[in-house]
Amino acid sequence: MFIRNCLTPKNELTLLHSTMSIKHALEEMRGSHYSLPVIEADGSYVGILSKRSILEYMESQDESATLATLYKDSISNCIDVGANEYVDLREGHFEDCLPIIVRYPFVPVLDGEEFVGIIKRSLIEGTLEDCFGIGVDGTRLLLGVHNQSGTLHEITKVMNKYDINIISDIGFEADSNYLRRILIKIEPTPYLDKVKSDLEKRGVRILEIE
Structure with a gap:
């Protein structure tokens, strides 16, 4: 299409x-x-x-x-x-x-x-600019995740908990430690530290934040 x-x-x-x-x-x-x-x-x-x-x-x-x-x-x-x-x-x-x-x-x-x-x-x-949310104010998080059912659902549950909009999300190839990497861009939030903590409790590794 x-x-x-x-x-x-x-x-x-x-x-x-x-x-x-x-x-x-x-x-x-x-x-x-x-x-x-x-x-x-x-x-x-x-x-x-x-x-x-x-x-x-x-x-x-x-x-x-x-x-x-x-x-x-x-x-x-x-x-x-x-x-x-x-x-x-x-x-x-x-x-x-x-x-x-x-x-x-x-x-x-x-x-x-x-x-x-x-x-x-x-x-x-x-x-590609739309896919990466270029020009939209926000925070990028590069996440390392295991390739298992429900991973994206767990990530969105954390965002919903703090009423955070996901601007974009893109999956990448694996690195040496995790089976998959996901780059998400979220709207600005005062709850970033809580988001990081909640994601890590769900087995999601925070690789980079910018």
């Missing part, structure tokens, strides 16, 4: 076609476009073309080649075909976007073999 809700559809994008010349592509990229998706005539996804990849291609050519001649070359020589990772429109999840967006400027989205749009980096960054 996240993929569909966050998709920028292809009819709202500037798209390049693999048969375009470098000159044509640069005209399409004029302005704020530094990287754009490249598709075939049948709608299949090819890769990403960037101004940087164009420059790298030009720099690799013989010094005798004129700019006018290079402009006529096909962008197929410049496309980052290694940028062929994507998420599936029907089966993809938010976390599938993360390993892609750290390497590329956007996440391509496909429905079967057809390119249907992208998920922008700014949207992924905004979603």
Whole structure:
């Protein structure tokens, strides 16, 4: 569901076609476009073309080649075909976007073999900011917990006891001592010391507070 809700559809994008010349592509990229998706005539996804990849291609050519001649070359020589990772429109999840967006400027989205749009980096960054409660005043507690049923319930019981709102909560991988770590952000409270004491009585280890 996240993929569909966050998709920028292809009819709202500037798209390049693999048969375009470098000159044509640069005209399409004029302005704020530094990287754009490249598709075939049948709608299949090819890769990403960037101004940087164009420059790298030009720099690799013989010094005798004129700019006018290079402009006529096909962008197929410049496309980052290694940028062929994507998420599936029907089966993809938010976390599938993360390993892609750290390497590329956007996440391509496909429905079967057809390119249907992208998920922008700014949207992924905004979603992560919401997950961590960035910009919301509060206190972060990194908790070490055992991987057993009812752990989250015990934590929320403590918060409810002192009428504390949980702004965000995220689970992390295990460390050497505990099977799971949970980062929660709670609203400011004068009962922080009591919260710490109650959590520890329930077997929750307070790893960090900030």
